[in-house]
Amino acid sequence: GAASSGGLVAYADSNSDDVVGKPQGHPKKKVVVLGTGWGGTTFLRNLDSRLYDVQVISPRNYFAFTPLLPSVTCGTVEPRSVVEPIRRILEKKGGDIKFCEAECFKIDSANKKIHCRSNIGTNLDGNGEFLVDYDYLVIAVGARSNTFNTPGVEENCYFLKEVEDAQKIRRNVMDCFERASLPYLNEEERKKNLHFVVVGGGPTGVEFAAELHDFVTEDLSKLYPSIQHLVKISLIEAADHILTMFDKRITEFAEDKFGRDGIDVKTGYKVVKVAKDAITMQNPATGDIAVPYGMAVWSTGIGTRPFISEFMKQIGQGKRRVLATDEWLRVRECDDVYAVGDCATINQRRVMDDISEIFRVADKDNSGTLTVKEIQDVLDDIYVRYPQVELYLKSRQMNGIADLVRTAKGDAEKESVELNIEEFKKALSLVDSQVKNLPATAQVASQQGQYLARCFNKMKDAEENPEGPIRIRGEGRHRFRPFRYRHLGQFAPLGGEQTAAQLPGDWISIGHSTQWLWYSVYATSKFLNFYNMKVLKVQNNFLENAKLGAA
Ligand code: FAD
Ligand code: MG
Numbered sequence: 001g002a003a004s005s006g007g008l009v010a011y012a013d014s015n016s017d018d019v020v021g022k023p024q025g026h027p028k029k030k031v032v033v034l035g036t037g038w039g040g041t042t043f044l045r046n047l048d049s050r051l052y053d054v055q056v057i058s059p060r061n062y063f064a065f066t067p068l069l070p071s072v073t074c075g076t077v078e079p080r081s082v083v084e085p086i087r088r089i090l091e092k093k094g095g096d097i098k099f100c101e102a103e104c105f106k107i108d109s110a111n112k113k114i115h116c117r118s119n120i121g122t123n124l125d126g127n128g129e130f131l132v133d134y135d136y137l138v139i140a141v142g143a144r145s146n147t148f149n150t151p152g153v154e155e156n157c158y159f160l161k162e163v164e165d166a167q168k169i170r171r172n173v174m175d176c177f178e179r180a181s182l183p184y185l186n187e188e189e190r191k192k193n194l195h196f197v198v199v200g201g202g203p204t205g206v207e208f209a210a211e212l213h214d215f216v217t218e219d220l221s222k223l224y225p226s227i228q229h230l231v232k233i234s235l236i237e238a239a240d241h242i243l244t245m246f247d248k249r250i251t252e253f254a255e256d257k258f259g260r261d262g263i264d265v266k267t268g269y270k271v272v273k274v275a276k277d278a279i280t281m282q283n284p285a286t287g288d289i290a291v292p293y294g295m296a297v298w299s300t301g302i303g304t305r306p307f308i309s310e311f312m313k314q315i316g317q318g319k320r321r322v323l324a325t326d327e328w329l330r331v332r333e334c335d336d337v338y339a340v341g342d343c344a345t346i347n348q349r350r351v352m353d354d355i356s357e358i359f360r361v362a363d364k365d366n367s368g369t370l371t372v373k374e375i376q377d378v379l380d381d382i383y384v385r386y387p388q389v390e391l392y393l394k395s396r397q398m399n400g401i402a403d404l405v406r407t408a409k410g411d412a413e414k415e416s417v418e419l420n421i422e423e424f425k426k427a428l429s430l431v432d433s434q435v436k437n438l439p440a441t442a443q444v445a446s447q448q449g450q451y452l453a454r455c456f457n458k459m460k461d462a463e464e465n466p467e468g469p470i471r472i473r474g475e476g477r478h479r480f481r482p483f484r485y486r487h488l489g490q491f492a493p494l495g496g497e498q499t500a501a502q503l504p505g506d507w508i509s510i511g512h513s514t515q516w517l518w519y520s521v522y523a524t525s526k527f528l529n530f531y532n533m534k535v536l537k538v539q540n541n542f543l544e545n546a547k548l549g550a551a
């Protein structure tokens, strides 16, 4: 049956090759999606695929539920429970989306083509390379682990980024225990094999250290009773604290808990070299120390993939570290290319760059001054276009723009105050300090994927009516509201069924039940079924905890 959507006739059974009835003269635009992670998959799940000819390209034919990867390293969760085949996701969705297991190695935005390579088969030229053209390109390729070019890391460390990484870690932990049990080793060598070093005190490193500790104390101690006292876990962090992106109370709780658990937390140490047998770290007070180790897991952050860096050079973003988009997730200086998730960052427009335009739009009566009411009338638009304004007012505990105006004028003024352009500039001069980069998280990537799909679903509509509801606009024809991130909280599993949560509104919670709330934040259809019941059961408890822990 045919359904109508956005003025484009679309067909529910469009997966047949039957061309009869295809809209004449309106061939579907071709959307190419790179990546099947959080950003790419959420985009696909939400896209009205009847409107486009969609082609997905990714070297992984599955989606991975990354929040559970640390649990795969110690066998708490099986690898197959954290992946969902992309073909099954597409099949469930219906429609005609093509998938191709390959990686893109070059983007040619001038000719709207991408260069791809398959790693599982070759073409007639023997190299597995092929070209794909697009009308719209959605880049959702994520990031790579960053070694900061530290010598020996690539060769000697384990990473925790992909499902394969987690499986490798799991095998190697066991190898370390078996090696330490070999008859010909002396005590020193056994100790070395059982020294597990985690580099990087961010959420992933901390969670892995906690998982490993639980695994060792709960399971392995029974299997290897004669050597279990030789196990040591070290967590090395260059900053003064671990989990620096969290509230101080959570950081302290985590450091204390790890202390009690016997995990050696070394803050203020920078790893400068990883050799086969020893890891060298540096601290201004102690200088270089080389420590023997059995296994090292490197988790210090992420960097840009090389082919994205190349692309950035091509489009004049060579000086940047991360691919920049505007607030509608359009790659800057590049038509019809969008980017979501860890591979990109939003370049938020500054109020100060547009201050005269904002003033002109707000000054409806052309009086050359703004009344509180005039500002009030455009405030919602300003908040949408420049979220930093709202953040700024909140951070100053101001109740609204009237407070700002009064402050700008010096206190005790009446309703009748008016601001000229200079005073208006001064009032808003500090708001741009509230512009912050979004974190590299699944929450951000999936919200961006969803947002972008909604824009694509209404693209035709928007092209016909570019003005839309937003009056103070940036460059370009776009009637959509800019992307706005909704922070649902931040979670740090700390082992022993303890999870710390930092929720919007300064709620802090640490406890067992928090964990299920944590899963619920990331729950996609499959994983929701998984955790649903438990989430419901603990939500009430959780709220009690949260109240107790609030600042
Ligand atoms: P990804 O999910 O990494 O997806 C990238 C996709 O692109 C993959 O399918 C990849 O195969 C594909 N790809 C790569 N190169 C190419 C190429 N050349 N061509 C085509 N496709 C390519 N975030 C949270 O919010 N909460 C958590 O609890 C959490 N825990 C985490 C735990 C671990 C161990 C890790 C590693 C990350 C965790 N994250 C968490 C972060 C979160 O996983 C990322 O922020 C998120 O995956 C980013 O989504 P993305 O789509 O940008 O990239
Ligand atoms: Mg992705």
Ligand code: MG
Binding pocket: 036, 037, 038, 063, 064, 065, 066
């Ligand atoms: Mg992913």
Ligand code: MG
Binding pocket: 340, 341, 342, 343, 344, 345, 346, 438, 439, 440, 444
């Ligand atoms: Mg990003």
Ligand code: MG
Binding pocket: 362, 363, 364, 365, 366, 367, 368, 369, 370, 371, 374
């Ligand atoms: Mg006026």
